[in-house]
Amino acid sequence: MxxxxxxxxxxxxxxxxxxxxxxxxxxxxxxxxxxxxxxxxxxxxxxxxxxxxxxxxxxxTKGLLGVDQKTSVDRLVKDATLERSAWTQKIDQMDFAAIQADPEMMKIVGETGHTLFGDNCAACHGTKATGGPGFPNLTAGVWLWGGAPETIFETLRIGINSTHPETRTSQMLAFGREGVLDSNQLADVVTYVRSLGGTTDGRGADPQSIAAGQEVFKQNCVACHGDDAKGKLDLGTPDLTDSNWIYGGDLQSVTTTVFDGRQGIMPTWEQRLTATQRKILALYVLSLREEGQ
Ligand code: HEC
Ligand code: HEC
Structure with a gap:
């Protein structure tokens, strides 16, 4: 072989x-x-x-070409910040009224504000900022603490009943649960309050109940809600005479509010958002109202 x-x-x-x-x-x-x-x-x-x-x-081993994704990302971020800093600086320097009067700046506020709102606020106030049960509508032009841009900016900084040491505080007392009002007084004052906003279904039709409720209101509620029940901005109390309800204006909701009390919590944003972002948000929230009108 x-x-x-x-x-x-x-x-x-x-x-x-x-x-x-x-x-x-x-x-x-x-x-x-x-x-x-x-x-x-x-x-x-x-x-x-x-x-x-x-x-x-x-x-x-770094390689002879010196290619490094971390440095290229850093460079991209730096470029983007530089590009933005032009207008963030402007936002920081201009006062609220000046920005509101400047259509160019308001365009930036609209775009950036929309994103910021979606990321941070929409979960509670809704994507359109119209609120929901327990969360106020921010587009109605009705304010607990006032609708000046500076006031809203401050509300965002310290929050309401929040963990911030300077927080705004407010509380609707539990008149039923705490036994301040008996069940008749409670029903009467609920009827009265609902009649203020023009809701007169059920018991609301009874003028005697309304009159009795007005008396209860005078003795227990005016200190916070004001003689005219229109609310007080310094106490963050809502206007009870309009049709705008945080917790609902139906008989059940108003009864629950007066029986159990309410204490809405708006978080503080001082640590989580920069002053520029909060300024943009304050202006953004106000611009929604103007669009809605
Ligand atoms: C965890 C839920 C929650 C989130 C998130 C939240 N809010 Fe609020 N916010 C509330 C509640 C509740 C109130 C009402 C507090 C009360 O009833 O006293 C409120 C009140 C407000 C007020 C005051 C309204 C007035 O009438 O004075 C403004 C302004 C506001 N929120 C804006 C914002 C913005 C802007 C963001 C995003 C940065 C945001 N909120 C995020 C729950 C929230
Ligand atoms: C210590 C101050 C205080 C007193 C007294 C008080 N309220 Fe209030 N009330 C509030 C605050 C603050 C709120 C808003 C609570 C919130 O937003 O979480 C409120 C909210 C309400 C609401 C809910 C409004 C809405 O938009 O849903 C009703 C209704 C109401 N109060 C009725 C009454 C009645 C009736 C009395 C008297 C029996 C009364 N309040 C007494 C502070 C007070």
Whole structure:
């Protein structure tokens, strides 16, 4: 048996090995495979030399090209900040009225404010800022603490019944649960309050109940809600004569409010948003109201 012998069936050269009459054909790995293997290894070696590649404990081989994704991200962020700082600086320097009078600036407020509001406020106040049960509508132009941009800016800073040491505080007392009013007085004052906003269904039709409720109101409620029940901005009490309700104006809701009391919590944003962001938000919230009118 010698190398070079041809297999009579396939006509291929055999290796010359024979096992029990079976001969092995000579079929080497094609050259092209070795070629690609060599190219791949060459590529890998070049890549290791040029690009960041091998970890070395705390550091790594940096590569000759100096490519580094962290520095390129840093550069992009720096560019973006620089671009923005032009108008953030303007927002910081201009006062509220000046920004409101400047359509260019209000466009930025609208765009940035919309994003900020969606990220931070919409969960409670709704995506359109129209509120919901327990969360005031910010587009109605009716304010617990006042609707000046400076006031809203301050509300955002310290919050209401929040964890901030300077927080605004307010509380609607639990007149029923605490036993301040008996059930008749409670029903009467609820009827009276609902009649103020023009809701006179059910018991509201009864003028005697309204009169009795007015008396209860005078004795228990005017200190906070004011003689005219229109609320006091310095105490953050709502106007009870309009149709705008935080907790609902139906019989059940108003009864629950007066029976159990209420204490809405608006978080402080001093730590979580910059002064510029809070300024933008104050202006944004006010701009919603103007659009709605
Ligand atoms: C966790 C829920 C919650 C989040 C989040 C929240 N708020 Fe409030 N916010 C409230 C509640 C509740 C009140 C009303 C407090 C009360 O009843 O006294 C309020 C009140 C306000 C007021 C005062 C309204 C007035 O009549 O004086 C403004 C302004 C306001 N929120 C704006 C914002 C903005 C802007 C954001 C986003 C940065 C935001 N809120 C995020 C719950 C929230
Ligand atoms: C200590 C001050 C205080 C007194 C006294 C008080 N209130 Fe209030 N009341 C509030 C505050 C503050 C709120 C707003 C609570 C909130 O937003 O979380 C409120 C809210 C309400 C609301 C809910 C309004 C809405 O928009 O949903 C009703 C109704 C109400 N009060 C009725 C009364 C009646 C009736 C009395 C008298 C029996 C009374 N209040 C006495 C402070 C007071």
């Amino acid at each position: 010698e190398i070079g012998e041809r297999d009579p069936v396939t006509g291929q050269v055999t290796t010359g090995h024979e096992w029990n009459g079976i001969k092995e054909l000579y079929t080497p790995v094609p050259r092209i495979v070795f070629f690609f293997l060599a190219v791949t290894i060459l590529f890998a070696v070049c890549y290791w030399v040029l690009m960041p590649a091998w970890p070395l404990g705390r550091t790594y």
